[in-house]
Amino acid sequence: MNPYFCQVDNLKFNVGAFHKAIIADNPVQRMPNGPYWAEVLKHHRGEPMQAEFAELYKKINPNFPAFGIPHMEDSLETFGRHNSTDEFARILQYDISKDLLDKFYKFLPECISQQNIRFTYQRVVSGTFHHIHRDHDRPCTLFYLLSEPVAKTCWHTMKPESLEEFTKNNTLGMTRSIGPKYCNLEYTTVIQKNQWYMFNNSEYHSVHCLPEFDHIERTSVHLDFLDLTYQELAQILMDNGFSLTDV
Numbered sequence: 001m002n003p004y005f006c007q008v009d010n011l012k013f014n015v016g017a018f019h020k021a022i023i024a025d026n027p028v029q030r031m032p033n034g035p036y037w038a039e040v041l042k043h044h045r046g047e048p049m050q051a052e053f054a055e056l057y058k059k060i061n062p063n064f065p066a067f068g069i070p071h072m073e074d075s076l077e078t079f080g081r082h083n084s085t086d087e088f089a090r091i092l093q094y095d096i097s098k099d100l101l102d103k104f105y106k107f108l109p110e111c112i113s114q115q116n117i118r119f120t121y122q123r124v125v126s127g128t129f130h131h132i133h134r135d136h137d138r139p140c141t142l143f144y145l146l147s148e149p150v151a152k153t154c155w156h157t158m159k160p161e162s163l164e165e166f167t168k169n170n171t172l173g174m175t176r177s178i179g180p181k182y183c184n185l186e187y188t189t190v191i192q193k194n195q196w197y198m199f200n201n202s203e204y205h206s207v208h209c210l211p212e213f214d215h216i217e218r219t220s221v222h223l224d225f226l227d228l229t230y231q232e233l234a235q236i237l238m239d240n241g242f243s244l245t246d247v
């Protein structure tokens with residue numbers, strides 16, 4: 001099995017049919033639980049992302065300017081098209097009401113709905129890439145794309161020499177986001193619309209606009225598994241008659 005991403009063949013719940021209800025529900029933009037992301041959201045006024053990051057890093061963690069910003073700059077240099085700071089993708093996440101959530105969960109097989117899960121409605125509204133990172137609050141998800149595919153998703157591993165360096169400097173804990181020079185590209189895919197996938201959010205991943213598009217506009221639904229690893233989720237799905245296909 002692909003350790004990063006695979007298709008769940010026979011999970012047929014069509015979220016597209018549910019999409020109008022999600023919009024009509026006026027989903028609430030999620031305030032992230034970490035102080036860093038809460039600040040990002042609070043100060044988010046449409047200024048270039050790089051400036052926001054620089055200020056916020058300084059404010060929240062004095063160690064970040066030295067460490068985080070070079071990673072952002074490496075990413076911009078490697079992944080940006082025009083080296084403009086507004087190329088960093090803006091990702092917004094939303095919660096839906098409990099009423100709607102209950103309706104939604106009724107369609108899910110028990111082996112999924114009985115797990116510790118969270119529903120996330122996500123929109124990427126601008127930018128051409130999201131830098132290499134690991135999600136801080138969900139080890140794995142079931143991912144369903146609602147909009148046309150305009151981006152590729154890549155997974156990376158840290159180079160052994162970088163791992164050694166970070167371990168030696170005692171900065172490994174700060175590597176939730178990381179510059180491309182520290183990583184090897186392992187796997188790339190273009191996620192297709194109206195299909196459930198298993199997504200490993202614990203491994204380094206990044207998102208990049210396809211060359212034929214100007215920027216990323218993407219809407220997706222995620223079932224976030226808060227207590228399961230990607231491998232544990234795969235086992236549960238297979239034990240319950242779902243087949244997983246590498247794509």
Ligand SMILES: [Fe+2]
Pocket residue numbers: 133134135201205
């Ligand atoms: Fe992510």
